[in-house]
Amino acid sequence: MSVRDESEDLFTLPALAHGAPKNRFPELSIPASAAYQIVHDELLLDGVSRMNLATFCTTWLDDQARRLMSETTDKNIVDKDEYPQTAELEQRCVRMVADLWHAPDPDHTPGTSTTGSSEAAMLGGLAAKFRWRARTDGPYAAAKGVPNFVCGPVQVCWEKFARYFDVEIRQVPLRADRFTLHPDDVAAHCDSNTIMVVATMGQTFTGLYEDVAGFAATLDDLQQRTGLDIPLHVDAASGGFLAPFTAPELIWDFRLPRVRSINASGHKTGLAPLGCGWAIWRSTEDLPEQLIFDVDYLGGSMATFNLNFSRPGGQAITQYYEFIRLGRVGYTAVQEEHHHVARHLAQGVEPAGPFELIHDGDPLRGITAVSWRMTEETDYNLYDLSDRLRSRGWLIAAYPLPADRQGETVMRAVIRHGFTHDMVDLLLADVRRSIDHLHRHPLETSLTRQEAGGFTHDATPRSA
Numbered sequence: 105m106s107v108r109d110e111s112e113d114l115f116t117l118p119a120l121a122h123g124a125p126k127n128r129f130p131e132l133s134i135p136a137s138a139a140y141q142i143v144h145d146e147l148l149l150d151g152v153s154r155m156n157l158a159t160f161c162t163t164w165l166d167d168q169a170r171r172l173m174s175e176t177t178d179k180n181i182v183d184k185d186e187y188p189q190t191a192e193l194e195q196r197c198v199r200m201v202a203d204l205w206h207a208p209d210p211d212h213t214p215g216t217s218t219t220g221s222s223e224a225a226m227l228g229g230l231a232a233k234f235r236w237r238a239r240t241d242g243p244y245a246a247a248k249g250v251p252n253f254v255c256g257p258v259q260v261c262w263e264k265f266a267r268y269f270d271v272e273i274r275q276v277p278l279r280a281d282r283f284t285l286h287p288d289d290v291a292a293h294c295d296s297n298t299i300m301v302v303a304t305m306g307q308t309f310t311g312l313y314e315d316v317a318g319f320a321a322t323l324d325d326l327q328q329r330t331g332l333d334i335p336l337h338v339d340a341a342s343g344g345f346l347a348p349f350t351a352p353e354l355i356w357d358f359r360l361p362r363v364r365s366i367n368a369s370g371h372k373t374g375l376a377p378l379g380c381g382w383a384i385w386r387s388t389e390d391l392p393e394q395l396i397f398d399v400d401y402l403g404g405s406m407a408t409f410n411l412n413f414s415r416p417g418g419q420a421i422t423q424y425y426e427f428i429r430l431g432r433v434g435y436t437a438v439q440e441e442h443h444h445v446a447r448h449l450a451q452g453v454e455p456a457g458p459f460e461l462i463h464d465g466d467p468l469r470g471i472t473a474v475s476w477r478m479t480e481e482t483d484y485n486l487y488d489l490s491d492r493l494r495s496r497g498w499l500i501a502a503y504p505l506p507a508d509r510q511g512e513t514v515m516r517a518v519i520r521h522g523f524t525h526d527m528v529d530l531l532l533a534d535v536r537r538s539i540d541h542l543h544r545h546p547l548e549t550s551l552t553r554q555e556a557g558g559f560t561h562d563a564t565p566r567s568a
Contacts, residue, residue, distance in 0.1 A: 114141060151499055157517040157531075158501040160306075160342050160372045164522030165422075172425055173377055173418045181217065181417035182408065190417040193424040197370075200427055201382050204348050205357040205366055214391040215384035216410060217370070217420040221341035222261035223411050224367035224383035227395075228337045229253065229265045231365060231385065232300040234392040235335070242331040243296045254293045255302040256285025257309055257506045259341065262302060271299065277508035283310050283462060287318030291326045300335050300364075305343030305356055309505060309514060311463045311473030313343055317355045320362035335364040335390075342471045344368030344382075345375070349436040350443055350467035364390045370423045373439065373471065375430075375521055380419035438521065442472035445528055446519040450474045452532040457489075457539050458482060462514060475516040484542035486515045492538035498531060 114120070119134035124142045153163040165173075176190070184191035194217050202213035218224040233251055236244075252272035255262060266273035274293045276285050284307055294301070301323060303316040320336055327333050338356060340347075345368060347354050357363060363386065370380030385391045395409045430438065446465025453476055454461055462475040478486060486502040493500055502515045517531075 114138065152497055154522055154527075155497045156499040157519070157523075158499045160369070160518050160520070161378055162371050162375060163520060165377060168429075169377065169422050169425060172422045176418035176421050177416060179417035179421070180414050181420060182410075182414050187417060190421060194417070194420045197382070197420060197424050197427065198384065201344075201368070202358075202384050205344070205384060206359045207384065207386060208358065209387065212388065213384060213386070214388055215382060217423075218367075218381035218383055218410060219379050219412055219415060220371060220381040221339070221367050221369035222259070222264075222381070224369075224381040225259075225261050225337075225339055225341075226265045226269070226411060227383045227409065228365040228367050228385075229262075229271065229300070230269065231391055231395060232335060232337060233269065233271060234394055235364075235390070236297075236299040238392065246296065249297045251299045252295075252297050253300045253302055253337075254290060254298060256304065256314060257283075257307055258302060258304060258339065259308045262339070272297075274298075275506070278505065279508065283307070283505070284312050284314045285319075287315055287322045290319055290322045294323075294326060294332060294334055296332060298332070298334050300337045303336055303338050303356075305338055305340040305347060306471040306473075309503070309516065310470070310475040311342075311516060311518070312470040312475075313347070313354070313356070316357075316363070317360060320360040323362055336360065336362045338363055338366045340366050340368045342369065342372045345370075345373040345435070346439050346442075346467070346471055349432065349439045354468060358386050370419065373442075373520075374423060375426045375435075375438070376423035377419050379416070380423050439472070440467075442519050442521065442523075443467045445523060445525055446472045446474050448525055449517060449519065449528045449531070452528065453535070456532065456535050463516075465519070472519040473516055474519070475514050477512060477514045482543075483546035484539070486513045488542055488547060489535070489538055490515065492542060493534060496534045496538075498534060 114137055117135065117138050119138035120141065124146070156163065179187050179190050181187070181190055181194065197217065198213065198215035199210050202210040202215060207213040216227070218227065232253070236251055237248070250270070250272050252274050254274045254276065256276055257278065258275065263273060265271065276289050276293055279289070290301055301319055303314045303319050305313050305316065307314065316336065316338055323334050323336065344366060347356060357366060365383065365385045368374065368382050370376035370382055371378045374380065391409070397408050443465050450461055450464035453459055453474060458478055458480045459476045460479045462477060463470045463473060465472060465474055490500055490502040500515060500517050502513060505512045505514060
């Protein structure tokens with residue numbers, strides 16, 4: 105072990121006189137200050153997270169939230185016997201979220217924190233599969249085939265769920281000029297092997313909300329005609345902590361009896377740190393007992409129904425902090441400001457180029473995002489614009505639409521906590537500057553998504 109002379113300058117230490125270990129486990133120790141500096145400096149190559157308008161995830165925390173995260177790094181949320189108050193705060197959050205989403209009995213609504221909305225979505229899907237497997241009445245009495253679920257454009261976690269848990273995904277192609285699944289297209293894809301229909305509150309590509317109430321009405325009619333009782337699962341990864349505050353008149357949650365489960369990301373519009381999600385079921389009957397494990401762990405017995413086991417408790421703790429810090433009034437003020445900033449961006453985007461807005465940040469239509477497409481051919485495309493904006497530090501997603509619309513490219517910017525009116529002005533100035541540069545210096549060959557390093561949050565997984 106090398107010993108540092110405190111009179112030495114950090115950058116004269118032997119540990120910094122050569123490259124960092126990259127391919128083999130290092131043999132010798134180095135001073136903590138040198139190891140920190142190496143890692144710290146390498147991370148300078150990452151983008152600035154607050155300028156990343158491709159991600160939906162939280163990139164700003166106040167000092168108290170950071171302190172709570174630091175103070176709770178050693179708390180294992182799974183060990184409810186050793187950390188009973190952490191478990192209590194998690195359950196308080198479950199009850200608060202159930203209340204926010206109008207569960208019939210919030211005090212007894214089953215739910216859990218997760219590492220994010222993807223894990224929560226898979227738990228909702230598994231519960232639907234187990235409920236379907238237990239059905240033996242009416243049209244479900246016949247021998248079952250491969251279970252399936254019906255959806256429109258979805259985040260890749262649903263494709264993972266289908267592949268990992270042997271479920272067919274029936275992704276309905278977009279038709280006409282629609283950007284979301286329409287209720288009219290749902291029933292034709294359902295049968296006795298359909299475990300659920302997935303509705304998205306905040307579609308990945310455009311930020312638009314799907315018509316959850318319309319889906320519910322379609323499935324009510326289907327049940328009346330055929331006896332098929334197909335539940336709705338709502339993927340509210342981003343909209344779950346927006347719509348209750350900025351569009352309370354929008355009916356999408358447990359106010360619809362057809363909705364049996366909802367997933368959301370606390371670490372997106374819930375304002376919690378990365379690593380926080382929520383899965384909530386309408387009632388105890390909607391969470392099959394086969395998914396719940398009672399295990400003895402570190403001195404106590406506990407129920408668990410997560411895909412993960414040991415994980416930090418700080419994210420759920422900090423989510424509770426945000427809930428009690430802001431309350432309904434505070435969340436409404438914060439989220440309305442996000443929509444206001446999104447509308448300001450939308451007003452500047454459309455006149456900046458040959459662009460047509462798809463979503464302008466309207467809280468009744470979608471999340472705090474702005475999405476647009478090009479209306480005419482020019483000497484650049486949206487991938488070129490995305491790549492040019494990277495030179496100024498901005499990361500904005502550009503990608504093709506899914507399922508029968510892949511010839512169309514869209515660009516989408518997500519407005520999150522900490523992104524201000526002034527930052528929009530800076531971004532719009534760079535958009536105009538980038539377009540002017542592309543006109544003056546046209547590329548011989550426009551960039552493809554891969555060449556531009558396009559955002560792949562919802563990319564189609566490689567075939568098996």
